[in-house]
Amino acid sequence: MRLFLLLAACTAALPAAAQQRPASDPITVNAPGAQPQATVIAEPVALLIAGFDSDGDARVTRAEFDAGLKRSFDSADTGHTGSLGYIAYSDWSLRWMGDRNTLPSPFEMDRDGDNKVSWSEFQDRFAQIWTRFDKNKDGVIERSELVTIRPPAFNPMDGKRKRR
Template identity: 45%
Template sequence: MLPLIAFLVQAAASASPSPVPQPPATILVEPAAAFLAACDADADALTTRAERDAGVARAFAPAEAAAGERGVGYIAYAEWARRWLGDANALPGPYEVDADGDNRITAAELERRFTALFDRYDMNKDGALTRAELVTVRARPPGEEDGRGRERGRRR
């Protein structure tokens, strides 16, 4: 009788369904969009142009002050990006921000880049970003086939 009970317990354990994996994310927030959302000073879930300007200046001032000269180098910018964008390699990257190519990033250059990003995210062009404007919705999860038997985004 004991072997029969052991067999039934083992069979029941192996018959339990495996957990269903969580589907991949299809709604994403770019690091620059998350930064712009954090610039919302009055907590009304909208980021205005004035809040963007003040947020960029507030976030970048300590890095510029620590550099002790006009602008920061690429390594100091990477540290700024790690703190404010979540990763040293997050976009916008230093080559994208350094408009004059002098290997230094000034507050004015960073403000210009975030102005361009703000304009890109501001879908209805009302001068304020909603949280809905700051998310990216993917049609398909990464790695899903494109209907022609190929993985989307990969060339063979």
């Protein structure tokens, strides 16, 4: 019976495997018809900050930032203890920044080494993040301060034939 279930599972996976791109056919950045590589990117924490814009003016004031930060923290602090264990912090990160492994990590935030991220540790680290993103120091973070512009990837083999 187990063998039958294993065979059924493998057979069900075959159509999905057939749709995958073969390893011998890599996607190149400048392939005809391919979408160009993004040159404007945003960190997950920048997306979090953008989500704190409560009045829809595409600007995040410090008051909006603080309120959004508290609201997000409280959503993960289900026991209302004023701190998040590493697993709860990981759940917070997944919900609010899109992945459990985004930065800042709980190890970076847990300054006293008690294996929890307290609200004050959380606030302190995000105050540093606020300072980093408020590039013009006007007390408001605009979208242009949240994005990073990077040059397109350089591939020295573009347009050249590979030796075989």
